[in-house]
Each structure stands twice: as structure tokens, then as C-alpha cells.
């Protein structure tokens with residue numbers, strides 16, 4: 136099972152039908168689709184607004200057509216934007232999804248723009264150059280940028296979703312993708328992960344799962360999944376429900392990195408991985 140997948144409707148390389156056929160070949164009983172919901176500004180990896188209806192219809196049609204073989208879930212990956220919340224949820228079609236993966240890909244400017252009176256948003260997991268623009272906005276202080284990320288994470292976790300739909304926290308420490316390249320991160324990382332743990336514990340009632348996202352391992356060249364295995368260990372120790380997702384952008388990535396991730400968790404933590412497999416990979 137995998138609830139974090141991107142198709143050709145947004146920035147993925149396989150069609151929804153190709154994913155379904157692959158999941159059936161793997162003998163899966165569940166599959167979820169989580170297109171990047173549109174943002175209130177141009178975004179090249181998002182589902183374009185004019186394709187929203189077609190996306191929702193395509194997934195629902197597959198849900199019906201394949202019902203005897205596989206349970207298909209119609210989800211979305213939605214961005215939390217500080218000061219705006221979850222802007223895509225004003226669209227009733229998006230609002231009606233089965234579940235939501237809540238993620239941060241952007242951080243706000245410190246102040247509103249003097250030209251249009253609105254906040255600007257900086258992408259933090261795009262190119263390194265884009266990340267550096269965000270860092271520049273925070274006076275080249277990594278601690279201030281990480282603090283802004285933590286503040287957004289607090290908002291993401293505490294903001295309710297419509298009708299109490301299942302809420303999965305997506306790649307909770309994604310900012311490390313580029314932050315890790317700065318030497319200052321080394322002395323900030325214990326503080327940063329402690330804060331993420333505190334937020335997860337204090338918001339425990341406000342979400343359903345935190346995902347263990349393997350894309351960091353198989354695609355981004357990092358030594359850890361999102362989040363870092365030490366945080367996975369602390370989350371598990373605090374009985375916070377975890378779920379493996381691969382953030383697949385191609386049908387062949389449906390299981391990518393999961394076995395490596397399980398081995399990594401077994402090598403670096405005291406977690407009994409057979410337990411985590413049961414908890415996070417429901418029998419498929």
C-alpha cells in the first residue's frame with residue numbers, strides 16, 4: 136500500500152491506470168493517488184486548476200472499475216501556506232477528496248510586500264538556488280529559516296481539515312534536503328528535531344499519521360528518509376502512528392526505498408522493524 140503517488144496529472148511520469156495495473160501486479164489491496172493540489176500562484180509541478188475535474192473523475196472512475204480487485208483512494212497532497220492555511224480547500228471538488236497529505240514546500244516572506252500588500256512565498260525544496268533565496272529572505276540565518284519552517288509546521292498540524300478526513304503529515308523535515316548542505320545545520324539539528332518531536336506530541340490529536348517518506352533515499356541521494364531515523368525512533372517511542380510512503384512519481388517507484396528504509400531503521404534504532412512493517416504496511 137502506498138498513499139503518496141503523483142501521476143501525469145501533476146509532475147508524475149505514469150498515468151493513474153498504469154499505477155493501478157502495477158499495484159495489481161504487486162498483489163496490493165490498496166492504492167492512493169495524491170496529486171499536488173493547485174496553489175494560489177503559478178506552480179509547475181501542481182495539478183493545473185483546469186484539470187481538477189478530470190483528475191477527480193479519473194480516480195473515481197478507476198475506484199469503481201477496479202473495485203473487485205483493489206481499493207483505490209482519491210487523495211491529494213495539499214500545501215500549508217503560512218498566513219493562508221490550506222488555500223486549495225476552498226475548491227469543493229478538492230475538498231471532497233478521501234484523504235489529505237499535508238506538506239510544506241514554501242515558506243512566507245517575513246513581511247508583506249509593499250507593492251501588493253501580500254506575502255511572497257519561497258520554495259524550500261526546489262533547486263539549491265531557490266532555497267538560497269529563502270535563506271536570503273531570512274538574513275542568511277539558517278536558525279531563523281528553520282524557525283519559520285517549524286512555525287509553518289505548527290500551523291499545518293493544528294489546522295483542521297474538512298469533515299475530519301484522514302490527515303497524513305507529509306515529509307515532515309523536508310527542509311533538511313538543502314539545509315543539510317550548510318555547515319551550520321550540524322549544530323542546529325538536535326534543536327530542530329527536538330522541536331519537531333515536541334510539535335508532533337503536542338498535536339497528536341490533530342493528525343492521523345506521520346509518513347516515513349522514502350523518496351529522500353531512492354531519489355534525492357540523502358542518507359535518511361524523511362524524517363531522519365532518530366526522529367522516527369522518538370515518534371515510535373511516543374506511539375505516534377507512522378506510515379511508509381514512497382512519494383512515487385513513476386509506477387516503478389511504488390515500493391522504492393521501502394526495504395532499504397526498513398534496514399536502515401533496524402541498523403540505527405532500537406525499533407523492532409517487524410512491528411513497524413505491521414503498523415505501516417497493512418497486509419497487501
Ligand SMILES: [Zn+2]
Nearest residue numbers: 212238305306
Ligand atoms: Zn511533497
Ligand SMILES: [Zn+2]
Nearest residue numbers: 139141212382
Ligand atoms: Zn509528493
